[in-house]
Amino acid sequence: MADNPTIQQLKRLERDLWLRTYLMGILEFDGETKAPPKGAPARAEAMGALAGEYHEALTSASAQELIAQLEEAAAAGELDEQTATELRVLAREQREAVAIPTEEAAAWSKLTSEANAVWHKAKLANDWESFAPYIDRILAALKRQAACIDSTRDPYDVWLDQYERGMNSAAYDQFFDQVKATVVPLVHEIGKHPQPEAPFLTARVPESVQLDIARELMDIVGLDPEASVLDCVEHPFTNGMAPGDVRITTHIYENNLLSNVFSVIHEAGHAIYEQNIDPAYAYTCLGTGSTMGIHESQSRFFENIVGRSRAFMGPLLAVLRKHVPEAYGSVSEDQLYRAANIALPQLIRTEADELTYPLHIMVRYDIERMLFAGEATARDIPELWAQFTRTYLGLDVPNDTDGCLQDTHWSSGSFGYFPSYALGSAYGAQMVPAMAADGVDVDAACAAGDLAPVRTWLREKIWRWGAGKDAPELILNACGAPFDATFYCDYLQKKFSKLYGL
């Protein structure tokens, strides 16, 4: 059936959808890095038009008929494996897009656009009250939409599954309970111990030098320089535009070199994933990364498990000494290791260290869960935020700007998204023993500054599959067992007990 005109139609539809996604990616990157301020309205016009064209192409009557025809062919075993996978992924996306009535989608777009603008002002003015009504309206809309997508499931479960296929609140409850039991006492214990002194952390390193360092780190992670781009932005992100074109970004603080170092390694982890998807998936719906959690597992694997490991301090210090001899010439690997792994609770999620990061996610998860369960409304959020922050991080929240107004996600309607951020590190921790079982010694690769064996394993087990497999299948195939947070908890327990001499 390979030359079947129906399959050709599917490939054309996918190419058409790819084109819109690619163009939106280019526009976004251009907007963040290059476009002049007054170009924003034209870009917004183009973005809106492309999003509309994408939706129209995906949900048109002819596209629905095409998918239905192909599902019959698939049931009859007439599709090759790749086409069957494309069909499965695209059919799910189409089904969910069609499920939301047009008026509901239009109202949603208007509501979240307004909410986002109100949030920007509210954050600056520490004014939760002005923003709270939007949260209630967003929640009501999300519950209606969840019922459209799958009326048989709990609405929060529907949204958790949207961001991380296969997950639900029962699974997250179990995961966070396990993390809580490990991390909360660990952070409490560490609080009794002195933090390392590391004056080199704030040494001034000019932007051009930091960019040279960034490029060397991209090489070590293994990015193809002919297929990658690095640029500076306000909030770093990665975009896998197309085969042969992956863009990473960083934000340079001249008196905080390590922020750039680990941000670049993190984004390079996202980028190398996109760069190693099976070339046969190019221009299809499979030609991008899998779930949010899997993508974050790759960035955090490189940032934390590799980048902040004791073994990697040798190669890392060599790069820093080469470019910043005056500040790093007399720093030892141990000193760098301790400085790169300071665990210290503070209020802002995006500045959190490896150990306290999941606690920030737990604050958000617990609140989201209560909101969907009807146990709280938007007006209760500041108090709940204060309460959970005290319980998990041991901190008082002085204001909402640094509390429940700090993140943009809820203002654009992304409830159920935060929890997937915490899974990444846990997926990654489970991969280390799986690599060992396959003969890949992560520590040895880190110490040698040659990550080729690690890349080979990740390419085979994770990267090449693109969006063709969801997280549960990827983890099972890669690690030989379902996801289990024990590996992550053990990893944190061992690493930070030893670091702080507990």
Added chain:
Amino acid sequence: MADNPTIQQLKRLERDLWLRTYLMGILEFDGETKAPPKGAPARAEAMGALAGEYHEALTSASAQELIAQLEEAAAAGELDEQTATELRVLAREQREAVAIPTEEAAAWSKLTSEANAVWHKAKLANDWESFAPYIDRILAALKRQAACIDSTRDPYDVWLDQYERGMNSAAYDQFFDQVKATVVPLVHEIGKHPQPEAPFLTARVPESVQLDIARELMDIVGLDPEASVLDCVEHPFTNGMAPGDVRITTHIYENNLLSNVFSVIHEAGHAIYEQNIDPAYAYTCLGTGSTMGIHESQSRFFENIVGRSRAFMGPLLAVLRKHVPEAYGSVSEDQLYRAANIALPQLIRTEADELTYPLHIMVRYDIERMLFAGEATARDIPELWAQFTRTYLGLDVPNDTDGCLQDTHWSSGSFGYFPSYALGSAYGAQMVPAMAADGVDVDAACAAGDLAPVRTWLREKIWRWGAGKDAPELILNACGAPFDATFYCDYLQKKFSKLYGL
């Protein structure tokens, strides 16, 4: 008829076409400035798809029916002025696009794509013979296509009109005869005089300093910095992407500051035109510049008539002294003026000075004319090139790489394009006395470094009209008389006689 649904359809069609053009502009800019090398195939895929979508939207049966309906309404006087203008411009574009049969267009796309690739190699290898057959095939195709567009006209006239509406070979003959009579003897005379010595021309000025200078020059031309972008590329260009977003580019040679200076002023001239089109034309087919010649008239007005004028040397020298005091501190305005206006024949068009530039165009025009008249074929071109170069520029052509293979234009099928390059300077020269008649003293504005009066005139007479008027109408409205090359010839005669003391 303003709320007429047919008019709404027209506006939607124009917005749809604008979107494709905008996206192709962003892709081109991104490709030249940022994208990694391996991103090229994806960009080509997207470019091809967008071009196809543009053609489809413009020529679809429904678009043809729409234009036909609106032309009836226009004939009945039912359209407002702007809509009538949009209709006129779009209808012409549609008529010409529909005229070329689909198979002819597809064959053309394939032929020119191959020809361009062959030209790249041929230029490097000084191998005209490999490229010549493509020129003959391109010419045959251009004759067929010209017959589709307008079988009543001479094919070359059809193409001259495509690039510069209202022009034909009779008008160009007259223009070039006049220019020839002035410039050829002038260049010959200058050759007998010594050239000025100006060692500061090759002073090394680092890229960052040259970029600072470029930004000051953009300010002087009058670009809105919130709506403009400057970047570095191999071959400078300007792209008016959208309302509020105009991009200019330059190429920095560290030992040739003035190349960057005049290139930036040139591109800024293109850019300020795009930036000052009537905002009511945004997202319509009128929201871009008029003909090639008019666009070039604006860039060359700022580059030469302003930028290389004696009066502007004061403000220009102030900028150069501020940023490069060591090289320009002791240079006088007269020395700078003479150095910025060295007239010296050489082989490469893109490196030609103000005076000898039109001679390069005449070489190409004479050859194109003979090819279309059947008086020569591709194999005759090298000899003709040598002959015309000797006659006009007084130079021998040592090889085809620096001769008839130097430009890319013919390889992409652009015959009839070159002549429009020469018109720009001539249009601009005619505007100076027209400005004077309206009370605008260009010299005084240059000397003051405040070009606001010049901008006000150009905005009113040229810029605001966008693509709504062709060159003949713009010139007539702006100058109160049809185009007349006498102004240009007089300008060159006076300027260069005085400079070289003839």
